[in-house]
Each structure stands twice: as C-alpha cells, then as structure tokens.
Amino acid sequence: MATLNASVERKFSSAVKPVKRPLGPQLFTFIFTFLQPATLLLLSTLKEQPIKATTRKHRPTPSTPPPSPRQLDNIFIDALAKACSCRQHIRTSVGQVITSNRGYLYHKARRRNAYEAGRQKRHLHRAAMPPCYPATIRPLSCDDYLSILDYYRESYSTQVGCLAELPPATPIFSTLKTETAVISPPEVHTGIEEPPSSAYEQPKDNDSPALSHLLKVLDRDDCTHEEAFEAYSALPFPGVSYLSYSAHRLLFRRLSVLEKKGRISKMRYLSVVDDMRSTDLPMTSAEWNSAMAFCGQCFARVTAVDVENALRMWKEMEQEANVRGGTVTFNILFDMAAKAGKFGLAEMVLKEMEDRELEYNRYSRNAFIFYHGLRGDGDAVRRAYRDYVEAGEIVDTVVLNTVITALIRAGEPAAAEQVYERMKQLHTRQTGHHMPPGNWKEVRDLGRLLNRAAQLFKKDPEKLQQVREEQSITPDVQTYAQLIEYHASQTGELQRIAALLAEMQHLGLPMHGRIFTKIFKGFSYHGGVRYSSWTRARLETVWESMIEVVDQGLDDVRVVKWMVFWAVRAFELCAGRQRTLEIWGELRKRWDPGEGDLEFVMSMLKSTLTGNSGHHR
Incomplete structure (x- = not known):
C-alpha cells in the first residue's frame, strides 16, 4: 500500500510541475519581512503549491490582522535605522525604485481576481506562460506628464479628445472681488531704463583697509551672508558711498543669496537699502525684488502687515525710484498675497500683470498650483497643472512637490499619494536617470536654468524635449518631508511613516533634519495619550537616532530652532518634566542658536514645563 501511494505521488508530482516564478525585487525583502504578518507570509508560500482540481466551497476571506506593537516597533526602528545610515555606505542604485506595495499601504483582504484565476488554470493544465519582455524605455511625453495627476480617470483622462471635453481653465482674476484696505497699484511707467555705471560718483576712499577687506570677501564665491554684512559694517557710514557700481551689485547679491531668510537677514538687507536711499544711489529691479521677497519669506506665516510693507516698497520702487516692475515683481506680490489669505488681492495682482502684458513663467504657474491648494480647490489644482504642462514648462521634482x-x-x-506613486513609476521609464540636485543652491540654480530654457526653446520642440529628458521626477527629501508631515500631524499612521523612511533609504536619499522635526511634531500631536502608538519608547528610539546622526557632523542634519521646539514638546508630553530637562541639556550642547532663536525656545520651554500635560510611560 505504501509503495502504491509513493508511485501515485511521484506520478502526480511529475504531471504537475510547479511553475517557477521570478522573485520580486530585492528591495522588497526588508518591507515584506517586517510589514507583513506571519499569516500572510504563510499564505503566500502555500500559494506557490499546485492547486488540486477539485471543487472547493467558498469560504470567507480572512482579514489581515493589524501588526502587533512588537512588530510595529521592529518596523519603525529598523526603517529609522536604515534611513539614518551614512550616505557613503548606501549602495543601492538609483534605478532600484520601490513601486507601489499594496500589502502595507492598505491592510485589507482582497478577492482573487480573474487574472489570478486564469494563471491558476494554466498552471493546472501545464499551459505555456507568455514570455515576459523587458519594458521598453522611451522618453516621457506630454501625455505622460499629464497622467501624473490623472487620479479621477473618468473626468481627467489623458486620452486623445478627452481633454478637449474639460471646461477651459477660468482665469483667476475673472472672479475678482473688492478687497478693503488695500493700497492701490501704482501707475504704470514706461521707458524706464537702468542707470549706467557712469551715473555713480567716484568712491570716497579706495585705499581703506576695511574697503579692501570687503572687496576681497565679496569676490569669494563661497562668501556667506554673515561674512558680507560683517565686512560691510566695518566701513564708515554710509558704507555704500565707498563702493563702486559693480561692488554695489555684488554686495546685494551676497546678501540676498542664503538658504533661509530670517528676521536678522531681513534687517541687514534693508539697512543697506536704507543706505542706498539716503545717498540717492539707484537700485536695480532685482535688488528691489529681493527687498520685497525679504518681507514675505523671513517668517513662517505671511501676515497682512508683511503684504502691506511689500506693496509700499513696490509703490516706492515705481513711483519714486522710477524702476518698472516685471514678472518677478508680481510673482512675489502674488505669492505673498496668497499665503496671507488675501485671495482678492492676489487676483488684482494677476489683473495688473494682464494689463501690463507680462507673460507667465515657470514660477508664475507653479505659484498658481499652490494658490488653488490654499483655496481648497483640488479641481483647480489639476487645471493649473494641466496649463503648466500645456504651456511648455518643464516638469521636474520641484513642480510635482x-x-x-x-x-x-x-x-x-x-x-497626493497617487502623484507620489506615479513619480516612482515614471522615473523607471526615464532615459536619463539623474538624481535631483542636492543642496539648496543647486535647486535654486536649476530652477532658473529651466525657466530660461523653457522660454528659449519654446519654438524648438526637439531641444525642449532634450531638456525634459534630463530632468528628474524622482521623489526627493522634500517629497518625503511633505508626506511624513501629513501623516505625523493628521493621520498619525506610524506604520506608513516607517514605510516612507524605508523607501527613502532604498532610493539612496540621506536623512534630513526636517524628517526628524516632522516625527517629533507627530509625537507632540499624538503622544501622551493612552493606547497611542506614539509611545515614549519609540520617541526615545527617534531621539537616539537623531543624536547619532547629528554627532556624525552631516550638514543635512543640524539642530535648529524648530527641531528643538518639537523635541522638547514631544518629551514633555510623553516622558515628563525631568526627562525634558535632560533632553534640553543635550540639545543645548549641540545647538548654536541664531539671534532671537534662543529667546524664542526659552520662552517656549518655560511655558511647557509649567504645564500639567506631561505623562510618564
């Protein structure tokens, strides 16, 4: 009997040979190891076995249980550790991009679809599987870029002829409403030219040691904002009277180029502007634009007072200095009005641009996308993006962010998550696999280059397509910071944050200080509550990882004001007052605060420690 059973088993196994399916990308090894429960792994293993040709009764599909606290700890800790790995030890190539993994995005059971059933029948009857050919890499077309935002396929299809059925994008200024307490736009000046260098008087003293030192500092390519102003402050008042025309331009350039504008940098720049006005020395439109930009970019939130100051400066620029504003000028005013919530004023700015026949550029259309998001109109966001693509502008990671x-x-x-998934999918089809620019200067210079290229090659589609092919649409640190910010402050899904950290590591992106700040913010929002997944133990894990990366001396992870703010607040809620004081001491050793930052955090720390919201875990 045993011999008969063995022969039957050998006959059945020889008749039905399991089809060897190719393994998935090794990038999923980490994800599936930690993000899939043991039950799901067992089911996937059994799924590879031959299916018996017997009729089975339908059974209810078992639901996938949520991960246990221990599993979630493993997910989060391992993802955070891998994301914090030194960039020099990351060997994952850029081409290895993680695609959508529904297994950990949505924890719900799914029925077997018709495609899977067909594969099982072919497997049973030993039918030959169709050959799998590698995907053909071709340049991305305009339809591909439009399909990135093709979320509602019934309404926003990229099929030929379907886009024509969409209603045309209504100009923003068509719904203009009266805005109270707004400075009227200045009169339009024509025929205004920049003053030549001969209009300047000769500098007073060319042999001053302070002047020689300033010129040497300004001539360096790595000159910083602080170094330029410190050297300028050594000149007698007014310092601009000792400088030539080219030195004025270079001084303003060094003072305006910095990673993040703040209150101190604004005061420094505007003090030089006051010196120029007191000596009746003319300024260029770019220097006036930088002064207006300082009014709206030095604080986290733009207020009505900031907008009013920028409008006054615009009025002085055109009516008193006789310098005509251009597209950049109105881009700044529009951006400030939108961020301040003065949508009527923003529409007035666009109406003024139309009256002056100023053309929109890359920055204008990018601001339109963000503007409609502030208004809460998702359909208008899609129309603005469609207009951006159809206008011939170059799509890159910055625009998709x-x-x-x-x-x-x-x-x-x-x-938004769908756009993120499409960015990863389309990146694999790009002919030029280029990582996004690294530091803020490269991002700034690339944006200006793409703006000029779109205007220069507007009538040369072939060259414009060549520029498009060289641009990356890969998710960068800013992309992940936005998604982590949303989940940390809104959904509180710690497992999704761990998945995003894992994808960052697989893309070879370095850990950034903004990511730690967002995670600390999540603990301050969701911590200190019973049965919350944002526990003190996990907060301590984030803290240890952050300290380790900071001590490595990486430029991307530095202790800054908002990191201190959210870290102290998170520990006060999750760990109590004593641990918060210890954390403050560790942060203070590693923090070199700017002027005013220490006072801000100290006032915040005082109000936090005197409260009664802390809970031990």
Whole structure:
C-alpha cells in the first residue's frame, strides 16, 4: 500500500510541475519581512503549491490582522535605522525604485481576481506562460506628464479628445472681488531704463583697509551672508558711498543669496537699502525684488502687515525710484498675497500683470498650483497643472512637490499619494536617470536654468524635449518631508511613516533634519495619550537616532530652532518634566542658536514645563 501511494505521488508530482516564478525585487525583502504578518507570509508560500482540481466551497476571506506593537516597533526602528545610515555606505542604485506595495499601504483582504484565476488554470493544465519582455524605455511625453495627476480617470483622462471635453481653465482674476484696505497699484511707467555705471560718483576712499577687506570677501564665491554684512559694517557710514557700481551689485547679491531668510537677514538687507536711499544711489529691479521677497519669506506665516510693507516698497520702487516692475515683481506680490489669505488681492495682482502684458513663467504657474491648494480647490489644482504642462514648462521634482502640497492642502491626500506613486513609476521609464540636485543652491540654480530654457526653446520642440529628458521626477527629501508631515500631524499612521523612511533609504536619499522635526511634531500631536502608538519608547528610539546622526557632523542634519521646539514638546508630553530637562541639556550642547532663536525656545520651554500635560510611560 505504501509503495502504491509513493508511485501515485511521484506520478502526480511529475504531471504537475510547479511553475517557477521570478522573485520580486530585492528591495522588497526588508518591507515584506517586517510589514507583513506571519499569516500572510504563510499564505503566500502555500500559494506557490499546485492547486488540486477539485471543487472547493467558498469560504470567507480572512482579514489581515493589524501588526502587533512588537512588530510595529521592529518596523519603525529598523526603517529609522536604515534611513539614518551614512550616505557613503548606501549602495543601492538609483534605478532600484520601490513601486507601489499594496500589502502595507492598505491592510485589507482582497478577492482573487480573474487574472489570478486564469494563471491558476494554466498552471493546472501545464499551459505555456507568455514570455515576459523587458519594458521598453522611451522618453516621457506630454501625455505622460499629464497622467501624473490623472487620479479621477473618468473626468481627467489623458486620452486623445478627452481633454478637449474639460471646461477651459477660468482665469483667476475673472472672479475678482473688492478687497478693503488695500493700497492701490501704482501707475504704470514706461521707458524706464537702468542707470549706467557712469551715473555713480567716484568712491570716497579706495585705499581703506576695511574697503579692501570687503572687496576681497565679496569676490569669494563661497562668501556667506554673515561674512558680507560683517565686512560691510566695518566701513564708515554710509558704507555704500565707498563702493563702486559693480561692488554695489555684488554686495546685494551676497546678501540676498542664503538658504533661509530670517528676521536678522531681513534687517541687514534693508539697512543697506536704507543706505542706498539716503545717498540717492539707484537700485536695480532685482535688488528691489529681493527687498520685497525679504518681507514675505523671513517668517513662517505671511501676515497682512508683511503684504502691506511689500506693496509700499513696490509703490516706492515705481513711483519714486522710477524702476518698472516685471514678472518677478508680481510673482512675489502674488505669492505673498496668497499665503496671507488675501485671495482678492492676489487676483488684482494677476489683473495688473494682464494689463501690463507680462507673460507667465515657470514660477508664475507653479505659484498658481499652490494658490488653488490654499483655496481648497483640488479641481483647480489639476487645471493649473494641466496649463503648466500645456504651456511648455518643464516638469521636474520641484513642480510635482508643489502639486502634492497643494492637493494635501485642498483636502485630497489620496490624490497626493497617487502623484507620489506615479513619480516612482515614471522615473523607471526615464532615459536619463539623474538624481535631483542636492543642496539648496543647486535647486535654486536649476530652477532658473529651466525657466530660461523653457522660454528659449519654446519654438524648438526637439531641444525642449532634450531638456525634459534630463530632468528628474524622482521623489526627493522634500517629497518625503511633505508626506511624513501629513501623516505625523493628521493621520498619525506610524506604520506608513516607517514605510516612507524605508523607501527613502532604498532610493539612496540621506536623512534630513526636517524628517526628524516632522516625527517629533507627530509625537507632540499624538503622544501622551493612552493606547497611542506614539509611545515614549519609540520617541526615545527617534531621539537616539537623531543624536547619532547629528554627532556624525552631516550638514543635512543640524539642530535648529524648530527641531528643538518639537523635541522638547514631544518629551514633555510623553516622558515628563525631568526627562525634558535632560533632553534640553543635550540639545543645548549641540545647538548654536541664531539671534532671537534662543529667546524664542526659552520662552517656549518655560511655558511647557509649567504645564500639567506631561505623562510618564
């Protein structure tokens, strides 16, 4: 009997040979190891076995249980550790991009679809599987870029002829409403030219040691904002009277180029502007634009007072200095009005641009996308993005990050996640696999280059397509910072944050200080509550990882004001007052605060420690 059973078993196994399916990308090894429960792994293993040709009764599909606290700890700790790995030890190539993994994005059971059933029948009857050919890599077309935002396929299809059925994008200024307490736009001046260098008087003293030192500092390519102003302050008042025309331009350039504008940098720049006005020395339109930009970019939130100051400066620029504003000028005013919530004023700015026949550029259309997100209109965000692509502007990671931010602000986070998934998918089809620019200077210079290229090659589609092919649409640190910010402050899904950290590591992106700040913010929002997954133990894990990376001396992870703010607040809620004081001492050793930052954090720390919201875990 045993011999008969063995022969039957050998006959059945020889008749039905399991089809060897190719393994998935090794990038999923980490994800599936920690993010899938043991039950799901067992089911996937059994799924590879031959299916018996017997009729089975339908059974209810078992639901996938949520991960246990221990599993979630393993997920989060391992993802955070891998994301914090030194960039020099990351060997994952850029081409290894993680695609959508529904297993950990949505924890729900799914029925077997018709495609899977067909594969099982072919497997049973030993039918030959169709050959799998590698995907053909071709340049991305305009339809491909439009399909990035093709979330609602019934309404926003990229099929030929379907786009024509969409209603045309209504100009923003068509719904103009009266805005009270707004400075009227200045009169339009024509024929205004920049003053030649001969209009300047000769500098007073060319042999001053302070002047020689200033010129040497300004001539360096790595000159910083602080170094330029410190050297300028050594000149007698007014210091601009000792400088030539070219030295004035170089001084303003060094003072305006910095990573993040603040209150101190604004005061320094405007003090030089006051010196120029007191000596009746003319300024260029770019220098006036930088002065207006300082009014709206030095604080986290733009207020009505900031907008009013920028409008006064614009009025002085055109009516008193006789310098005509251009597209850049109105881009700054529009951006400030939108961020301040003065949408009527923003529409007035666009109406003024139309009256002056100023053309929109890359920055204008990018601001339109963000503007509609602030208004909470997701459909208008899609129309603005469609107009951006059809206008011939170059799509890159920066623009798609704006789309993601706008959709989240418009209350459509699912659409924002869809854009993120499409970015990863289309990146694999790009002919030129280039990582996004690293530091803020490269991002700034690339944006200006793409703006000029779109205007220069507007009538040369072939060259414009060549420039498009060289641009990356890969998710960068800013992309992940936006998504982590949303989940940390809104959904509180710690497992999704761990998955995003794992994808960052697989893309070879270095850990950034903004990521730690967002995670600390999540603990301050969701910590200190019973049965919350944002526990003190996990907060301590984030803290240890952050300290380890900071001590490595990486430029991308530095202790800054907002990191201190959210870290102290998170520990006060999750660990109590004593541990918060210890954390403050560790942060203070590693923090070199700017002027005013220490006073801000100290006032915040005082109000936090005197409260009664801390809970031990």
